[in-house]
Amino acid sequence: MLQSKFSSASAHLQSVGVSAVASSIRVEDPIQAALSKLGTVVSFERNAEVFADEEPAEYVYQVIRGTARTSKLLEDGRRQVSAFHYPGDIFGLAPLETHGFSAEAVTSCKVLVVKRSALEAAAAHDAALASALWMTTAHDLQRVNEHMVLLGRKCATERLLDFLHSTADRMQTPSLVDIPMSRQDIADHLGLTIETVSRTMTRLQEAGVIALEGSRRVRVAERRCAA
Incomplete structure (x- = not known):
């Protein structure tokens, strides 16, 4: 259950409006409209887990306030932080059925949580939303490529x-x-x-x-x- 998982991660569900913060969020309007309609705002304390490595990728996330990170913990204890996510950023758009990284709150965060299947269904009937999600994924891939160059050269x-x-x-x-x-x-x-x-x-x-x-x-x- 979504609520029990987030409760164990020291998060609690919030019934708050998202429209009040939409103007400060750097994200395409079709995505914001869909997330605001379909999502639930969840609060996470500092260092709380948002999702675990290899957990089913059933939800998509958008930072409303605070900062989150995605990371990978290796068998020998070393950690690679793949990205930081700031207000307006979307994360958790996994290409597979499970996540390849974990995600945690860097600071106390409010995160908009949307069922992946609901977002996919909405995009199937909304070309503007589908295009905006594609662009978001393309921007994320560009950042990954830039980070590969940074680490390698x-x-x-x-x-x-x-x-x-x-x-x-x-x-x-x-x-x-x-x-x-x-x-x-x-x-x-x-x-x-x-x-x-x-x-x-x-x-x-x-x-x-x-x-x-x-x-x-x-x-x-x-x-x-x-x-």
């Missing part, structure tokens, strides 16, 4: 700067980044150690590329355009 400094710039872009704050996740989360996302993340942050600050404004806020210099 970029040094620690490039990885961290790319992460800060992309986070600022997604949060629509070009030069100021509020970082809700821990440095361990960042390290596991960038394929680095937490010590390397901390050293690189210090070097970038000393070079004047970034300015740390507290433990969770970073001011980043603008991207340099290639000549």
Whole structure:
């Protein structure tokens, strides 16, 4: 049962309207309309599980408030954080019948939860919704490809700067980044150690590329355009 699963994950169902936050959500209108109509808002505490690796992919999720992450835990205990999800982001659109990753709340979150079969049925009768879902999937695939290049060909400094710039872009704050996740989360996302993340942050600050404004806020210099 949906409610019992979320209850065991320290979440509780909320009967709240979604239309009040729709204007702040960066998602296509057809998707927002469908999710608002079909979904239920669920609250998750920090680090609570949203769904487990290999769990049946019966639901689709959209962050309303807070930040979530998807990750994979390897047999030897190492973890790869595949993505972070911010308000407006949709996640859990699995290509198979089960999830290949787990998802957790990075911060206290409100997440809109929609039955996958209901969303698929709606898309089958709504070309605009189907197209918007396709575009969302295409954007996600583009981010995955960019992350593969980052992990495979970029040094620690490039990885961290790319992460800060992309986070600022997604949060629509070009030069100021509020970082809700821990440095361990960042390290596991960038394929680095937490010590390397901390050293690189210090070097970038000393070079004047970034300015740390507290433990969770970073001011980043603008991207340099290639000549």
